Amino acid sequence: MLAKYNPQEIEKKWQRRWAEDRLYEVTEDDTRPKLYALTMFAYTSGDLHIGHWYALAPSDVHARFKRMQGYNVLHPMGFDAFGLPAENAAIKRGIHPFTWTMQNIDNMRRQLRSMGTIYDWSREVVTCLPEYYKWTQWFFLKLYEAGLAYRAKAPVNWCPRCQTVLANEQVVGGGVCERCGTAVIRRDLAQWFFRITKYADELMQHDGIDWPERIKIMQRNWVGKSVGAEISFALDCPGIDEKEIRVFTTRPDTAFGVTFMVLAPEHPLVAKLTSPEKKAEVEAYITRSRRQSEIERLSTEKEKDGVFIGAYVVNRLTGDKVPVWIADYVLMSYGTGAVMAVPAHDERDYAFAKKYNLPIKLVIAPPGWQGGKLAEAYTEPGTMVNSGQFDGLPSQQGIEAICDFLEGKGWGKRAITYRLRDWLISRQRYWGAPIPMIYCEKCGIVPVPEEDLPVLLPENADFKPTGESPLKYCEEFVNTTCPRCSAPAKRETDTMDTFMCSSWYFLRYASPHCDTAPFDAEKVKYWLPVDLYTGGAEHAVMHLFYARFFIKALRDMGLVSFSEPFSRLFNQGVIIVEKQKMSKSRGNVITPDEYVSELGADAVRAYLMFVAPWEQGGEWDDSGISGISRWLNRVWNLVLEEYKPRTPDHALEKLKGEQADIEQVERELSRITHQTIRKVTGDLEKLRFNTMIAALMEFTNYLAKVKEAGSVTPSVWNESIDILLLLLAPTAPHLAEELWERTGHNYSIHNQSWPQWDEELAKDEEVTLVVQVNGKLRDKIIVPAGITEAEAKKLALESQRVKAYLKDKVTLKEIYVPGKLVNLVVR
RNA sequence: GCCGAAGUGGCGGAAGAGGUAGACGCGGCAGUCUCAAAAACUGUUGGAGAGCAAUCUCCGUGUCGGUUCGAGUCCGACCUUCGGCACCA
Numbered sequence: 001m002l003a004k005y006n007p008q009e010i011e012k013k014w015q016r017r018w019a020e021d022r023l024y025e026v027t028e029d030d031t032r033p034k035l036y037a038l039t040m041f042a043y044t045s046g047d048l049h050i051g052h053w054y055a056l057a058p059s060d061v062h063a064r065f066k067r068m069q070g071y072n073v074l075h076p077m078g079f080d081a082f083g084l085p086a087e088n089a090a091i092k093r094g095i096h097p098f099t100w101t102m103q104n105i106d107n108m109r110r111q112l113r114s115m116g117t118i119y120d121w122s123r124e125v126v127t128c129l130p131e132y133y134k135w136t137q138w139f140f141l142k143l144y145e146a147g148l149a150y151r152a153k154a155p156v157n158w159c160p161r162c163q164t165v166l167a168n169e170q171v172v173g174g175g176v177c178e179r180c181g182t183a184v185i186r187r188d189l190a191q192w193f194f195r196i197t198k199y200a201d202e203l204m205q206h207d208g209i210d211w212p213e214r215i216k217i218m219q220r221n222w223v224g225k226s227v228g229a230e231i232s233f234a235l236d237c238p239g240i241d242e243k244e245i246r247v248f249t250t251r252p253d254t255a256f257g258v259t260f261m262v263l264a265p266e267h268p269l270v271a272k273l274t275s276p277e278k279k280a281e282v283e284a285y286i287t288r289s290r291r292q293s294e295i296e297r298l299s300t301e302k303e304k305d306g307v308f309i310g311a312y313v314v315n316r317l318t319g320d321k322v323p324v325w326i327a328d329y330v331l332m333s334y335g336t337g338a339v340m341a342v343p344a345h346d347e348r349d350y351a352f353a354k355k356y357n358l359p360i361k362l363v364i365a366p367p368g369w370q371g372g373k374l375a376e377a378y379t380e381p382g383t384m385v386n387s388g389q390f391d392g393l394p395s396q397q398g399i400e401a402i403c404d405f406l407e408g409k410g411w412g413k414r415a416i417t418y419r420l421r422d423w424l425i426s427r428q429r430y431w432g433a434p435i436p437m438i439y440c441e442k443c444g445i446v447p448v449p450e451e452d453l454p455v456l457l458p459e460n461a462d463f464k465p466t467g468e469s470p471l472k473y474c475e476e477f478v479n480t481t482c483p484r485c486s487a488p489a490k491r492e493t494d495t496m497d498t499f500m501c502s503s504w505y506f507l508r509y510a511s512p513h514c515d516t517a518p519f520d521a522e523k524v525k526y527w528l529p530v531d532l533y534t535g536g537a538e539h540a541v542m543h544l545f546y547a548r549f550f551i552k553a554l555r556d557m558g559l560v561s562f563s564e565p566f567s568r569l570f571n572q573g574v575i576i577v578e579k580q581k582m583s584k585s586r587g588n589v590i591t592p593d594e595y596v597s598e599l600g601a602d603a604v605r606a607y608l609m610f611v612a613p614w615e616q617g618g619e620w621d622d623s624g625i626s627g628i629s630r631w632l633n634r635v636w637n638l639v640l641e642e643y644k645p646r647t648p649d650h651a652l653e654k655l656k657g658e659q660a661d662i663e664q665v666e667r668e669l670s671r672i673t674h675q676t677i678r679k680v681t682g683d684l685e686k687l688r689f690n691t692m693i694a695a696l697m698e699f700t701n702y703l704a705k706v707k708e709a710g711s712v713t714p715s716v717w718n719e720s721i722d723i724l725l726l727l728l729a730p731t732a733p734h735l736a737e738e739l740w741e742r743t744g745h746n747y748s749i750h751n752q753s754w755p756q757w758d759e760e761l762a763k764d765e766e767v768t769l770v771v772q773v774n775g776k777l778r779d780k781i782i783v784p785a786g787i788t789e790a791e792a793k794k795l796a797l798e799s800q801r802v803k804a805y806l807k808d809k810v811t812l813k814e815i816y817v818p819g820k821l822v823n824l825v826v827r
Numbered sequence: 828g829c830c831g832a833a834g835u836g837g838c839g840g841a842a843g844a845g846g847u848a849g850a851c852g853c854g855g856c857a858g859u860c861u862c863a864a865a866a867a868c869u870g871u872u873g874g875a876g877a878g879c880a881a882u883c884u885c886c887g888u889g890u891c892g893g894u895u896c897g898a899g900u901c902c903g904a905c906c907u908u909c910g911g912c913a914c915c916a
Contacts, residue, residue: 172911214831218911221830226915249916262916304914329914339916348914419915540911610852611839616832618839627852630867682843691841694851701851770847775897777847815896821846825896 005636007600010738015113023748024118026074028526035071036527037063038506038566040535040543041078041125044104045085048111050590050608050620051582054575057605058614058689059534060117064730065684067118068754074527075118076509078125079105082133083498084162084179087431091464097431098459101128111593116601116733118750123512127501132508133433134454135518136501139550140436141447148195148553149425151437151445155266155332156424158187163465164428165191167497168421169222169542186290192435192494193422196549200225200418202563203548210568212615215540222541224419226250229403231340231412233261233313233322240272245313245324248335248417252406253398256387257342257363258315259353261324262306264332265289273324275310282309282326289328304329304352315340316411317388317402327352335417343377350377363387364395423546425497430463430470432495440482440489449483455491469493502543503550506530506565524560533566536574544569570687573617575608582620590620599629602732606632609689609731631697632735635728638704639739643717646710665711667765672702673720674762677755680727689731696727718743726755770821771796773805789816796822 018024028034039059042052056077063075081101090100105126112119125132143149157166161182170178177184196203204223206216228250235244245261263270265286274282285307306327314321329348330339343353343360353360362374364382381395390398390405406412426435434455436448448455461474471477471493482489504518510527511520529551544566551565574581577588595604607625612618676699683692703720706712712720721743729736729749740749764785769792771779779801783792793814796802802824809826816822 214911217831221912224912224915228916247916251916327914329916331915334915341916346916348916417915537910613840616840621839621853623853624839631852633867690839691851694841697851768847772846772897775846775895780847813896815846817846821897823846823896 002637002640005633005735007602007632007734008597011114011116011596011601011734014734014737015116018748018750019113019121021748022122023750024075025120025122026072028523029072032070032072034074034527035063035066035532036074036530037066037532038074038076038509038530038534040533040539041080041502041505042108043083043085044079044081044101044108046089046104046107047589047591048108049582050592050595050604051575053115053592053604054608054617055535055572056112056117057115058572058609058687059532060115060119061605061609061689061730062532062684062687064118064733064750065754068726068729068750068752070753073118074120074123074509076123076125076512077112077117077119077121078123078505078509079108079127080498080502080505081105081126081128082432082495082501084164084427084429084431087429087463088162090431096459097463098128114593114596114601115605123509125505125508125512127433127498127505128431130454130456131515133457133501135508136433136496136504137436137448137453137455138450138518139504139554140496140500141450141453142557142559143194143553144437144447146553146557148198149192150195151190151192153188153190154193154424155186155188156191157184158189159184162429163467165189165424165426167424167499167542169423169545191424191426192437192492193424194549196423196546197418197420199549199552200420202552203420203545206564209564209566211566212537212569212571215537215544215569215571218540219545222420222545226417226419228252228415228417229399229406229412230336230415231255231406232316233340234316235273235313237273237311240269242269242272245269245338246336246412247338247340248415249340251342251345251395251399252402252412253384253387253390253393253395254342254345254363255315255317255340255402256384256390257344257361258318258320258322258340259343259359259361260322260341261313262327262330262339262341262349262352263309263324264330264337265326265328266332267326267337270309270326273309273311278308278310281307285326304348304355306352306356308356316409317406323358325352325356333421334419344374345377345379347377347379361386423497423549425500426494427497428467428469428494429465430457430461430495432498433457433501434471434477435492435494435496437492438480438482438489439492440485440487442487443482443484443489446482446484446489452483457495469495471495499543499546503546504554506533506547507560521559528560529562529564530566532568532570534570534572537571570615572614573612575611575617575620577620579619595625599625600632600734602735603629603632606693606731610693612690614687614689628693631700632732634704635700635724635732635735636739638700638707639721639725640742643707643714644710645712645714645717662711662713665706665709666713666716669706669712669716669720670761671764672699673723674757677723677727677757678762681754681757684730693731696724696731699724699727723755725749726752767819769795769819771799771802772821772823773802774825775823778802778805785819787819789818792816792822796824 037059039056063073067073086101087097090097140149157171159166159177159182161180162177166177166184171184172178175184176182200223204220204225228248229252230246230248232244232246235242304327306325308323308325311324312321313324341349343349344362345364363384363386364378365385366378366382384390384393384395384398390401393401403414434457436453436455438446438448440446458474458477461470463470478490478493480489480491507519507524510523514520547565551560552563554560555563577590580586580588582589592604603625607628610628611624676695679695680692725736725739737749766782767785769781769783770777779799781795781799783795793816806826811824811826813825
């Protein structure tokens with residue numbers, strides 16, 4: 001009696017064995033090509049749900065495949081363990097974030113092991129442990145030394161719910177917190193920033209890396225480079241030192257059309273310039289705009305409003321005196337915080353001018369313009385008019401001509417502005433790596449000396465969020481001495497953005513236990529950059545962006561010798577449940593554990609790959625996974641149930657007539673086997689897991705037919721089964737290992753070489769030739785693969801079915817596609 | 828509004844480089860097994876129509892046009908869905 005497929009039993013058995021044998025531990029090896037295949041590490045939020053598995057399982061399959069192909073594969077896993085969600089969850093449960101996080105890690109590790117991955121657990125990293133964050137702090141110091149970290153007072157995004165500041169990248173949907181969806185407000189605070197804008201241009205380039213176009217576009221848009229000019233407007237106000245206001249514009253060609261100027265309400269000159277009689281009105285407007293949330297203020301729906309501040313500037317090109325207004329559609333954080341308004345050629349300025357009855361002066365003529373008024377702003381290129389000596393120039397040339405002119409006069413210069421802001425990394429929360437800085441009354445800001453790292457996060461701080469950093473009230477943490485003058489001093493009490501931890505973790509995997517440096521340079525040189533990085537697309541302008549910045553900064557410090565951390569990037573889609581995204585709040589979270597204990601990890605792995613193309617994501621469906629489970633059971637039975645050839649081997653040889661038949665069947669089996677190897681290999685390279693599984697199923701179905709017929713010799717049969725198991729090994733590692741053992745092979749299937757296909761054996765001997773008449777399918781004929789054009793046409797014309805369509809018709813054209821079809825065009 | 832991706836049976840999805848639309852799986856239907864059911868296995872399954880029948884005909888990849896001997900695939904316009912950005916001067 002054949003044993004039943006029992007995934008629970010065999011999966012536990014092999015997981016134990018693989019761990020005992022350290023089967024998946026890797027070291028540097030120059031005799032094989034290396035492959036660093038990385039999946040974004042998991043955030044320690046509690047349980048892994050099926051969405052995590054969707055990110056992890058297919059990449060494990062790919063890594064296993066590469067390993068069998070002979071690559072030295074590094075496929076590590078770790079935990080992104082600092083940060084707000086863990087802290088909030090811990091507060092809610094009344095336990096310490098460290099306890100909460102480490103419990104989660106234990107559970108997640110157990111779940112990850114149950115998946116049957118090839119993670120080398122000896123390389124695990126956990127970002128909230130001092131041996132890790134020591135080096136996060138070390139990188140902060142390096143960035144500070146390099147002038148890439150600075151402290152500044154600035155208007156920053158504050159989330160009232162999370163009680164902390166956020167980076168620009170963490171503010172989404174026009175002004176809500178990326179984590180909790182609360183509308184952010186502006187606060188002026190002194191904070192630590194990383195000078196990511198220094199790398200703005202380089203971050204827009206993705207040369208030599210294979211990334212999805214979508215992500216590259218998002219990153220380019222995020223940097224938002226605008227080329228134009230900075231133009232100075234003369235300011236002549238008694239009692240004010242400033243003699244100009246500078247504006248940034250991408251359209252210097254419209255400079256003769258300026259009819260007013262708009263400043264951001266926060267512009268430093270507003271207070272000085274406002275005339276006494278306008279003061280009350282202006283202050284009321286500023287108060288009002290400050291009270292508004294970022295969403296309201298930036299809403300494109302909202303009608304633009306503003307107030308005249310009672311001051312004028314002079315457009316030096318025309319000599320015109322133009323009024324100065326303030327309006328909250330002008331942002332202090334972009335350009336110079338001041339805009340020259342050209343209502344004729346800018347939609348916003350046009351709306352503003354209409355509302356307040358300001359003049360509209362046309363300076364760019366649309367093609368065919370007859371001198372009439374515009375019904376709306378004309379923002380396209382055109383011909384310059386009303387622009388003095390520049391009249392008649394096409395606007396593209398006009399931009400250059402005006403820039404040259406302004407530069408000659410010293411009234412302005414060519415300029416580039418970016419939408420990208422510097423990365424704000426301070427957080428007023430407990431659960432993060434402390435920023436290693438000290439404030440001394442005498443010496444000012446002093447970095448913590450390297451040898452004093454790590455600055456330990458005190459365990460006993462009261463970590464409830466108050467809007468101020470909890471560390472501020474932890475006396476033994478705050479009070480220290482100045483490393484320079486030894487006088488009493490105070491520590492920085494803000495912690496670092498978690499994205500700082502994840503900006504370098506992929507370097508740590510190369511030498512996770514290195515305690516003299518964040519990484520062993522030689523090992524990083526061997527493993528990095530990451531060859532294939534997979535994860536969700538939601539990190540396009542956060543993690544993926546920051547990590548690129550980090551590597552470029554490290555490169556410029558001479559710490560690494562490459563410029564891009566991730567050579568190839570792949571974003572998997574999202575698993576949905578009942579047409580909705582999985583989330584705890586919706587209560588539709590699918591946990592893998594129950595499916596693993598019922599159907600096995602192999603079934604869950606295979607189902608996730610089969611459900612849809614990986615980049616697309618798909619719907620979790622219970623009846624779908626039972627189909628996969630049935631298939632794995634069929635494989636089990638197919639392999640283990642005795643194969644009964646129709647006649648014994650030696651008898652076959654005697655039966656001449658039969659033998660021809662058997663040879664033919666065996667040739668077909670061999671052809672299909674080699675075609676399957678080719679298909680499965682190609683699909684795995686391209687990460688097309690769904691069609692790979694379909695090919696394995698087809699192969700299984702075909703083998704079942706062969707088995708039923710008993711039409712091949714046992715040795716040929718066994719070879720085919722071996723290949724099936726090898727092809728199945730990455731997808732269903734436990735089942736394949738068990739069947740490998742039960743069919744009498746040596747442990748382990750995962751150390752076997754990936755099967756190679758033979759192009760000759762995979763070649764079809766016969767092909768189906770499609771015969772069309774006027775493009776419509778009329779017959780299909782089986783022909784030898786190497787058929788000539790003349791023969792193919794001859795056979796097509798001989799077809800009885802085709803003949804019926806050719807009766808009384810004239811053949812105009814005969815089209816032949818080798819090995820595919822004949823199309824007869826008749827009239 | 829702008830940028831990007833995608834619309835194929837009852838469902839998830841397949842279709843190198845313009846050449847058999849619907850692989851593979853789910854579900855359905857029929858059968859085998861069973862006292863019965865479940866499970867499993869076998870067969871069948873895009874729609875409409877004709878025929879006792881094996882078969883045959885027509886229609887069919889979001890909509891409307893176009894290119895081509897031939898279009899799910901290429902081009903143009905539009906509709907819908909999903910992501911991202913959104914007063915960036």
